[in-house]
Amino acid sequence: MPELPDVEIQRRRLAAGGLKRPIAHTHVPDDRVLDGVSARKLAVSLKGRRLLRTRRHGKHLLVAVDGDDPLWLTLHFGMTGELVLDDGRGEPPRYARVILEWRDGGRLCYLSRRLLGHVGLAGDPEAFARAHDLGPDVLDLGRRRFLKLLADRRGMVKSALMDQSLLAGVGNVYADEILYQAGIHPRADLDDLDDDDRKRLRRVMRRVLRTAIDRKADPERLPRRWLLPRREEGAACPRCGGRVRRLEVGGRATYVCPACQGGG
DNA sequence: ACCTATGTTATCGC
DNA sequence: GGCGATAACATAGG
Secondary structure (H helix, E strand, C coil): CCCHHHHHHHHHHHHHHCCCCCEEEEECCCHHHECCCCHHHHHHHHCCCCEEEEEEECCEEEEEECCCCCEEEEEECCCCEEEEEECCCCCCCCCEEEEEEECCCCEEEEEECCCCCEEEEECCHHHHHHHCCCCCEHHHCCHHHHHHHHHCCCCEHHHHHHCCCCCECCCHHHHHHHHHHHCCCCCCEHHHCCHHHHHHHHHHHHHHHHHHHHCCCCHHHCCCCCCHHHCCCCCECCCCCCECEEEEECCEEEEECCCCCCCC
C-alpha cells in the first residue's frame, strides 16, 4: 500500500540493513521500471559503490550513493511496489525488477507487480523534486505554509490533498482516512473550509500519517476505529454506526461516512 | 467476461 | 493557467 507511511517503512528497512555494503552487481530483470536511465548506466553507476543514507520525499525514496559526484538512487513504488532485503540465496522474489547484489552476498530487490513505479538516478533530492513537480513533503510542511498552499488552491479538498505537486505524500486511502477523521467531506469545496477546518485538517493529517508509521503501516495494527478497514460500500461507520458509502472523486474510489462528514 | 485495485501522466473540455 | 474527467500504463484477484 505505498503511500507515505508505507514508503517510510521501506525507507527504514533499507536504512537499517542496506547501507554501507559495496555493490557487486546490478541486475534489471525488467527495464520498464527504469526512468531516464538504461540498465547499463544504472549498473555502471552503482558498481563498487555503497548506499550511504536515505531520504523520503512524499512517496519517493531517495538513496545517496557514495562516489566523487553526488548521486542518488530514486525509487517510486507505484501501487504495488516494495523492497525486499535477503541473503541472496535462491531465486529472487517474484516481480523483482531491479536487484542490487552486494559483495557480501546479500541483495536488495525492488519489486513491482504492476510496473507502475520507477527506479532512476538523480543528482540531488531538490533537483529531483523540481523535475518531478513535487510539492513539499506533507510531514515537512509547517502550518503557515500549509494554509498558504490551500489559500491558493480551489476545487475539491480531496483532489487538493492528493495533488503531489501541491503537497507530496498523501494517496487515495489516507486521503479518505484523514478527511473522515477530520469530519470533512471529500467533495467539499475548499472555499467552504474555514480557518479552523484547515488547521484541524493539517493536525489530523499529521496524526494519521504518524500513527500509521508507528504501526508499521500494517493494516492489522491500525486503530479499529479508523475508516481504513471499512473501505466497503455499506460497512458500518466505526464512529456512528451509519453506512459507509462509496463515491468517486477525481476518478478514484472514495469512501465516506455521510453522517460524520456532512453528506457533501 | 466483468469489475476492482494503494499511482502517475497525457489529453481534452470548461 | 487551473481544475475535473477520462484513458492509459500493467497485472492479479474476486
